[in-house]
Amino acid sequence: MxxxxxxxxxxxxxxxxxxxxxxxxxxxxxxxxxxxxxxxxxxxxxxxxxxxxxxxxxxxxxxxxxxxxxxxxxxxxxxxxxxxxxxxxxxxxxxxxxxxxxxxxxxxxxxxxxxxxxxxxxxxxxxxxxxxxxxxxxxxxxxxxxxxxxxxxxxxxxxxxxxxxxxxxxxxxxxxxxxxxxxATRSVGVALSPCRVPTATAPNFEIPDDQMEMGMGIHGEPGIWRAPVAKADVVADELFDRVVAELAPGRGDRVVPMINGLGATPLEELYILWRRVSMRLDDAGIAAVQPMVGNFVTSMEMAGASLSMMVLDSELEALIRAPADCPFWRVLP
Amino acid sequence: MxxxxxxxxxxxxxxxxxxxxxxxxxxxxxxxxxxxxxxxxxxxxxxxxxxxxxxxxxxxxxxxxxxxxxxxxxxxxxxxxxxxxxxxxxxxxxxxxxxxxxxxxxxxxxxxxxxxxxxxxxxxxxxxxxxxxxxxxxxxxxxxxxxxxxxxxxxxxxxxxxxxxxxxxxxxxxxxxxxxxxxATRSVGVALSPCRVPTATAPNFEIPDDQMEMGMGIHGEPGIWRAPVAKADVVADELFDRVVAELAPGRGDRVVPMINGLGATPLEELYILWRRVSMRLDDAGIAAVQPMVGNFVTSMEMAGASLSMMVLDSELEALIRAPADCPFWRVLP
Incomplete structure (x- = not known):
């Protein structure tokens, strides 16, 4: 590393x-x-x-x-x-x-x-x-x-x-x-590879070359299961189902979805995940407001991704759409 | 991978x-x-x-x-x-x-x-x-x-x-x-790890666990030298010196610098590189206009970084500062 x-x-x-x-x-x-x-x-x-x-x-x-x-x-x-x-x-x-x-x-x-x-x-x-x-x-x-x-x-x-x-x-x-x-907000992530804290000599966890871990935390905290890396659509479905199981958005609801990269996962793969999640949202009749796809919260060189979702009411939607400006996120008026 | x-x-x-x-x-x-x-x-x-x-x-x-x-x-x-x-x-x-x-x-x-x-x-x-x-x-x-x-x-x-x-x-x-x-624009990069084209079974090149390659291209094209990974300041100095050797900006000149991540290199490391490049610019009396630090041109999960620099005249500076808006770069009026 x-x-x-x-x-x-x-x-x-x-x-x-x-x-x-x-x-x-x-x-x-x-x-x-x-x-x-x-x-x-x-x-x-x-x-x-x-x-x-x-x-x-x-x-x-x-x-x-x-x-x-x-x-x-x-x-x-x-x-x-x-x-x-x-x-x-x-x-x-x-x-x-x-x-x-x-x-x-x-x-x-x-x-x-x-x-x-x-x-x-x-x-x-x-x-x-x-x-x-x-x-x-x-x-x-x-x-x-x-x-x-x-x-x-x-x-x-x-x-x-x-x-x-x-x-x-x-x-x-x-x-x-x-x-x-x-x-109104829930997340779940999947990790494919570890990272190394600069002052440490070893990675923060070990994972076999063909495996992924569902539910791992952003510091490498243990997740729910570990298994061979699945196809993107299968991973996206599980992330989606886990988040939706708790938030229970219904037909006609509006959500802000975020596909977040943990660091080393290319933007291309995040869009492939988002493709599937957006299809699932469409199928469920749930509207995606200002979808976010990118590296927003990382763990240095860790590979993996997470899905977050916030279910909106009219107050939250107005606040999410309000202007904002920081080095990594600009919402225009 | x-x-x-x-x-x-x-x-x-x-x-x-x-x-x-x-x-x-x-x-x-x-x-x-x-x-x-x-x-x-x-x-x-x-x-x-x-x-x-x-x-x-x-x-x-x-x-x-x-x-x-x-x-x-x-x-x-x-x-x-x-x-x-x-x-x-x-x-x-x-x-x-x-x-x-x-x-x-x-x-x-x-x-x-x-x-x-x-x-x-x-x-x-x-x-x-x-x-x-x-x-x-x-x-x-x-x-x-x-x-x-x-x-x-x-x-x-x-x-x-x-x-x-x-x-x-x-x-x-x-x-x-x-x-x-x-x-007015030059770049040079350094690669630390390869990437893999999705339809291929092997990485696009091999590099030992402790090595880096100066000058490697964004598809893994061979570079100038390969040696053990050096400290960030040493790498930043060489990137800077190679770009400056050709552009020859002088005291009082203005440049747009870009520290670009190749994919898997964390933003933290890009800022550490930028810290050194910005010191070198200051020491040389060269002004940095709208410095860019981030992943602008990647090679999927390749680790590494590049330095680009454009030397500005008043026309180019006005054009660089003009408003622009795409999903990955917004310049406000």
């Missing part, structure tokens, strides 16, 4: 230096030096949105800092939650007088550090609400949804909550939107 | 079906069924831009069909030039009464088929000019530049020529812009 890197210990900081050098609309700062925020912040008095997570998932998390999306992002080491100071930095930077929604994936380390940062910034008078992304249906049973991990669906949560904040809604309203978006 | 595909023989057509299903602004048509064009064409009487090439390089070529870029694209099988009929389709579709610029990479099969299509559509009264992308400095010596292959720099040529056409310039003016853009 070859990498074009320098010292593994410099990986995150050099990546961040390159990111802000390429995108002057992003600024790296905070006491931790690990907080990415908008160079031109949104207006005073609007709700801030802070996020954060481990590195190794670009464009997630830092890439979604932008107008109509996220205000500030705490950056951890590869596959490690951000430290408390970077979470504090993100909350302080996102705060513009109307409180902050902390919106991030449901992982233990991230929760612990964000919770502590919420407590500490609370002492300074910053009011926070927290909503967690927990869209991965493979990571726990439906009745234990609070144990589920957050994966690619978080991007849709950013979009809905970010648009609500940009409209000038207050903190409890923005948090309510995020909770509603989270309740 | 695992793939999420169905029958290898259906790879291209299923990919195209997914592409247009995801992007209603693109239409698949033509007598060949292998021509992607704008669903809402540009205005009558403006110069059309037709391109084409083999599949397996998404977003290239079809992904750059859009406003201010390319009008129509002939699609070949994986790593094979488009057939004559699809070239004819692309020229006919791009033609809106003011002639067509055929702008594509310098590969024998593509040239032969486009040349024949130019001849045949000429009989129908469509005037064409042809400009070839030949930016890969590793593929032939400077004095044999006409033998050089086209790689990622073609995207910058699309941008310049597409903006000139959108401004209403005539065919010879648009072709002159494309020639000037081509003369």
């Amino acid at each position: 070859k990498k074009l890197i320098n010292a593994p210990s410099d990986y995150v900081d050099e990546m961040l230096a390159g990111l802000v050098a390429a995108h002057p609309e992003l600024t790296l700062g905070g006491e931790s030096g690990r907080c990415v925020s908008r160079t031109r912040p949104a207006g005073d008095g609007t709700v801030g949105i802070a996020t954060g997570g481990g590195s190794g998932h670009l464009p997630l998390f830092t890439g979604y800092v932008g107008a109509g999306l996220v205000d500030a992002c705490a950056v951890g080491n590869v596959f490690e939650g951000p430290n408390v100071q970077s979470c504090i930095d993100a909350i302080q930077t996102a705060h513009r007088g109307a409180g902050v929604l902390c919106l991030y994936g449901n992982y233990g380390g991230d929760r612990m550090n964000f919770d502590m940062a919420v407590e500490m910034t609370g002492l300074e008078g910053i009011t926070c609400e927290t909503v967690l992304g927990n869209d991965d249906v493979a990571s726990a049973a439906p009745e234990e949804a609070e144990k589920r991990r957050g994966v690619a669906g978080i991007v849709l949560l950013y979009k809905a909550a970010g648009a609500a904040a940009a409209e000038g809604r207050n903190l409890s309203e923005v948090a309510a939107v995020a909770r509603k978006a989270s309740a | 695992k793939k999420l595909i169905n029958a290898p023989s259906d790879y291209v057509d299923e990919m195209l079906a997914g592409l247009v299903a995801a992007h209603p602004e693109l239409t698949l048509g033509g007598e060949s069924g292998r021509c992607v064009s704008r669903t809402r064409p540009a205005g009558d009487g403006t110069v059309g831009i037709a391109t084409g090439g083999g599949s397996g390089h998404l977003p290239l070529f079809t992904g750059y069909v859009g406003a201010g870029l390319v009008d129509a694209c002939a699609v070949g099988n994986v790593f094979e030039g488009p057939n004559v009929q699809s070239c004819i389709d692309a020229i006919q579709t791009a033609h809106r009464g003011a002639g067509v610029l055929c702008l594509y990479g310098n590969y024998g099969g593509d040239r032969m088929n486009f040349d024949m299509a130019v001849e045949m559509t000429g009989l129908e009264g469509i005037t064409c000019e042809t400009v070839l992308g030949n930016d890969d400095v590793a593929s032939a010596a400077p004095e044999e530049a006409e033998k050089r292959r086209g790689v990622a720099g073609i995207v910058l040529l699309y941008k310049a020529a597409g903006a000139a056409a959108a401004e209403g310039r005539n065919l010879s003016e648009v072709a002159a812009v494309a020639r000037k853009a081509s003369a």
Whole structure:
């Protein structure tokens, strides 16, 4: 697993230096030096949105800092939650007088550090609400949804909550939107090959040359089954069926579908998967709104893909269609 | 080399079906069924831009069909030039009464088929000019530049020529812009791992587990040297030095730099490469205009990266900064 890197210990900081050098609309700062925020912040008095997570998932998390999306992002080491100071930095930077929604994936380390940062910034008078992304249906049973991990669906949560904040809604309203978006969003993924954390000497998991794993997490967390690589349509059908089994969209419903590449899977294959999913949606009489096909949430050089879906009501659809602008996603007015 | 595909023989057509299903602004048509064009064409009487090439390089070529870029694209099988009929389709579709610029990479099969299509559509009264992308400095010596292959720099040529056409310039003016853009653009790449054509049983080349190849082409064409994988800064320096040696930009010059991923190389590593290239540009007193970091021209699951650079004059800079909108690149007014 070859990498074009320098010292593994410099990986995150050099990546961040390159990111802000390429995108002057992003600024790296905070006491931790690990907080990415908008160079031109949104207006005073609007709700801030802070996020954060481990590195190794670009464009997630830092890439979604932008107008109509996220205000500030705490950056951890590869596959490690951000430290408390970077979470504090993100909350302080996102705060513009109307409180902050902390919106991030449901992982233990991230929760612990964000919770502590919420407590500490609370002492300074910053009011926070927290909503967690927990869209991965493979990571726990439906009745234990609070144990589920957050994966690619978080991007849709950013979009809905970010648009609500940009409209000038207050903190409890923005948090309510995020909770509603989270309740309407599910994902499941399939992995074909592992990745390697730069400071590690071995891949994060082993998988035979002819096998795939359904339901594997974006850090290589174990999935549901492992078997020989199936045809794209078979894989797409299973991803679709697993997501639809929980969201139960009906004829006439409208959804935002996202086919996400985990890193090394070519865009060609993502479109082949999307072809099948779009046929399934058509057959079921479900409308696809702004379908997303690409690498939105990756695991470095891991091969594989995931399907996310958000079922829309008129409020969520308006928020998803609202203008947004970050280095990796532009929705035009 | 695992793939999420169905029958290898259906790879291209299923990919195209997914592409247009995801992007209603693109239409698949033509007598060949292998021509992607704008669903809402540009205005009558403006110069059309037709391109084409083999599949397996998404977003290239079809992904750059859009406003201010390319009008129509002939699609070949994986790593094979488009057939004559699809070239004819692309020229006919791009033609809106003011002639067509055929702008594509310098590969024998593509040239032969486009040349024949130019001849045949000429009989129908469509005037064409042809400009070839030949930016890969590793593929032939400077004095044999006409033998050089086209790689990622073609995207910058699309941008310049597409903006000139959108401004209403005539065919010879648009072709002159494309020639000037081509003369100002160079690229070089480095490969770390091969890819596999879906209908083949073996990878397109072999490379030891610890090696990289400088100057390899996007279909695995042999490069300049092969050696153990070097640090990112060393690789970035060599890419930079090779491009700068030919373009010879001076202090105060302005360039568009592009760090392009070949497919499986994570975005994190591309930013680490860009960090170094941007330092080198700063040190040389050269300004980076709209730096591009991402997967613009790939080789499916090949790992590696390339550096392209276009040296700007005021005309080219205005064209590069002009609005454009395709599924993979948006430049806002």
